[in-house]
Amino acid sequence: MPFTSVEPARPAALRLSFAPNMESAREVSVAIRTFLAEQGVDEKELFSYELCIAEASNNAVEYAKGPSRNLKPIAEALFTPSQIELRVTDHTAGFELPERVPPPLPMTDRGRGLFLIQSVMDEVRYLRGTKENILVMRKKRNAVRPFVPLRLEGSVEPFSVEHYRTERAQSTAQMAKMADELKFRSETLSSVFRCCAELGRIDKVSEGFEGRLLVDLLHLTSADWYVLRMLSPDGRKLLVAAASEQDLASLPIELPSAVNLPSGIEGAVAMSLTPMRFDIRESTDPSEPLRVVGPKGAGLVCPLCFGSTLVGTIAVGRRNGDFPLGKLQDEVIRTFAEFLAIQTLNIRRQKVEVHNRVVARELEIAQNIQHLLLPRTLPQLPGFSLAGGWQSAREVGGDFYDAIAIDGQRLLLMIADVMGKGVPAALFATTMRGLLRGLASRSSDPSQLLSGLNRLLYKELSSVAMFITAQIVLVDLKTRKLTAASAGHCPLLYVPYGRRSVAAMAIQGLPLGVLPDTEYPHVSARLGSPATLLLYTDGLTDTRNQYGKLYGQKRLTSWLRSQVSVGRRRSSS
C-alpha cells in the first residue's frame, strides 16, 4: 500500500506590491530574499531567487507602457520545504515565452534576464491575461516529491512594500525589546536561583545571604546604592541589616505607635506596607534618614512583607537623583523584596523548627533516663506485697520512686518529684537516686536521709532554681511500724492500726534545694491489718478529666478504701 506523504511544515507566503520604479523593484527583491532566508533557505539558493525576482520585477517596470505605468506590480514568494514558487504580476503588453530561451551571446547587450530565470528555476510559466500577466517560477527543493501546484489561500490583499518595511522595522524593534526583557528576566531569575542555592547550604543559612542578592539587584536596576532594614524582634525599630556602603548604615528608625507621627520614608513604607518612590530634593523633613544618600538621592522604598507580616524595608536608588525606574525595574525591585521577605520568614521558621527538634530530642532522652530510673523489680518480702506504677501524663516529669530492702525486716520506700522538665530534671533524679542508695547503707532514718540529700543537692538545685519534693518511709514489717519524713511532698495515705478507714499523713518539711540546711521532722504510726500504705505524687491527684475536673485526694482516698475492703474479703475467704 503506497504511503501518502504530507507536507512536513506549514507553507509560508509573502505578497508585496511595489511602486513601478527600479528602486522599489530592488527593495522587493531584497525583501523576498530576507523572507526566504527566514524560512531557512541557504545563501547560494537565496542569490538565485533574489536574481529571479529582480529580473522579473525589472521587466515589469521597464516594459509597462502608457496608463499601465501607474499600476503597481506584485511580487510573491510561496515557501514550502519541498518547493519555492516565485510570482511577479505585471501590467505590460506581455510577451511570448519560448520553451527555452537560448543562451545569449557574450557579445550582446540585452536579453539575459529570462535566460537567467530559466537557468536557475525548474519550471517557468508566463500566464497572460487581459489586464495583467503573471510570471510563475518554481524550483523544487530536495526533489523527492512530485510537483504539487500551490495555491494561495483565499484572496489575500498584498502588502505594499512600504507597509512591509514599516512592519518589519516595528517587529525588529519589538524583537529587540523582547530580547532585552528576556535577558533582564533571566538575569533576575538566575540571581534568585543563585541565592536559593546559597541558602541551600546549611552553614550559610541566615548569614548575609541578602548581600549577594542585593548586589545583583543594583546591577539589574542600574541603581548605585541600597539600604536593607530589618524589623527588630520587638517590632518597634527598623535596624540597618545591610547597606551598599558603610556611610549609609544610619541609626535605627523608631516605628511610631501612631501612623501620623513622622518616621521618615522607610518608616512610612513599613507602617503602610506600600512601596514609595522618593526624591530627597522634594523632602521637607530635615531628619529624613535617607538624606545619607546625598542631597540629590532618589529611589524606591519597598516593604519586605509577606501578607501583612512586616519583615523590614529595602531602599534602592541612585545618589545623583537620576533614577529612571522603568516598569520592569520597578517590578524586579518588588519581586526581590517579596523574595527576601519570604526567605527571611523561611529562615526564621527553620530556626524554630530546629529548636523544636532539639527540644523533642531532649524530651526523648529524658524519657529514656526516667524509664531507667524506675526499679525494674521491687523487693519481695514475706507477708507483704509491693507494687509500683508510673505513667507520664503529658511530657517528661521528674517523678520517680524506689524501694530498698534494708534487711529481712525493714523496707525503705521513697517517692520524689523533681520540679522541672527534660534532661536537667532527669539528671537530678538520677543523682538523687544514686545518693539515696549510698546514704541508705549508713542510715535508714527518713529524717536523716532527707537532710543528707538536701545538703548534697542544695548547691546544684539552687543554682538552676529547681527543687525536689520527696517522701521517705521506713516500714518495719515485724512491728508494722512506719516512720515517715517529707520534703514538701503530698501526704501519704494509710490505714492506721485498729481502724478501717484510710487516713492521710501530712508531714511538715521544705522541699530539697530551698534552704542549705534543713531539719526534717519525722512522724511514726502503726499499720493495720492488712497493712495498707500508698505513696504518690501530686501528678495523680492533680490530674484533670476531659471536663477539667480534678481527680483530687478525696477520690484517691475512697479508691484506696475500696481496695482495702476487697483485700479484706479476700483474706477472710
Add this chain to the structure above:
Amino acid sequence: MKIENQGNSLMISEVDELTAVNSALFRQEVEIALGGAPSVIEINLSQTRFMDSSGLGALFALYRATAQRSDMTLRILNPTPEIQQLLELTQMQQLFEIVRR
C-alpha cells in the same frame, strides 16, 4: 563605489551591488575615468553581494568601450562564488580576466 587611478591602472572597488538601480551611474562614472587612458582596469567585486542582468550589461558596456584597445587588460578581481557562477552562465568570463588574489 570607489574609482582610483594608480599610475596606468584604474581601480574600481567597493561596489555593494550592481543592478538596474545603479548600473547606469556605474557606466557613466567608469566612462569618465576611461578618459585617463589606463592600460589596466581592475574591477574588484569582492564586496559585491548582488548583480542582475543590468549589472552584467554594465560590465559588457565597459568591455565594448575598451574592445578596440588591444593593449588594455580588463580584469575582475575576487568575485563571490555566486557572481562568478553568474558570469560563467552568461559566458561573460570569456570577456574578462578573472583573478583571485
